[in-house]
Amino acid sequence: MKLLLENWREYLNEGIDPRIQKQIDRLLGLPDIGVAMRETDRWVAFQYRVLPGREDVGDLPFGSVSIVKAKKTQTGPCLEGYVVLATGTEPGWGPLLYELALEWASRNGAGLTPDRDSVSHHARAVWDKYAKRSDVDKKQLDIDHKLGGDRDWLKRFKQLTPNYKLDDCDQTMALNYGGDDEWMNTSLAKMYYKETSEVTAALEKAGRLFIL
Secondary structure, eight states: HHHHHHHHHTGGGOOOOHHHHHHHHHHHHHHHHEEEEEEEEOEEEEEEOTTOOOOSSSSSOOOOEEEEEETTTTTTTGGGGGGEEEEEOOSSSSHHHHHHHHHHHHHHSOOEEEOOOOOOHHHHHHHHHHOOOSEEEEEEEEEEOOGGGGGGGGGGSSSTTTOOOTTTTTHHHHHHHHHHHHGGGGGGGGEEEEEOHHHHHHHHHTTTTEEE
C-alpha cells in the first residue's frame, strides 16, 4: 500500500487536482478494486469494479459514468465532442470517474460536456469545479435551433454565433440553471478539454485501470 501511494505521488508535480488525488488515494486503499472501462460502438463507460482475478470483498464503491459522441439530431453538433449519457455514484466517488471520462473524450474528440437533459446538483458541482480549473480548457457552446420536437422553444433565444453551426448544442439544462440572460455563463454551457491524461496514466501504472 505504501509503495502504491508513493508511485502515485510521483505524478503530483504534473498538475493533478488535489481532489482527484484524494480519490486515488482512497481507491489505492482498497486492494481489490479498480476502474473498468468498457467501449462499444455507441458509448464508453467507466465504473468501479473488482480487479480481474480478485475476489469481491464487499467494499466496492458504487459509481459509473457513461459518455456518448454528440449527435446532431439528439444533442446538436456540440463541437463534435462527447456528452455525458448517464451517471450514478455514491457521494465522494464521482469526480475520479468524470476525470477519466474527460481525459478519454479529450484524447478521442473535442472534449466532454454535461448531460444535455438532466444534471443533478451534485453533478453540477463537478462541472462548476471544471469551469474554475486552470488545467482544463473551456469552449463556449451555442444554442441549437434545429433540434425540433419538444425543444422548439429554444428557437426564441438568440444564438451567440449564428453563422457558426458546429458549436450548436442543446442548452436545456444551462437555461434551467442560468435563466434567459445567464445560461451562456453557466458551467453547463461549455465543452471541457484537457491536454494531458496523467490520471489515466497513473491508474494504469498502479494496475487499477482495465478494459472490460
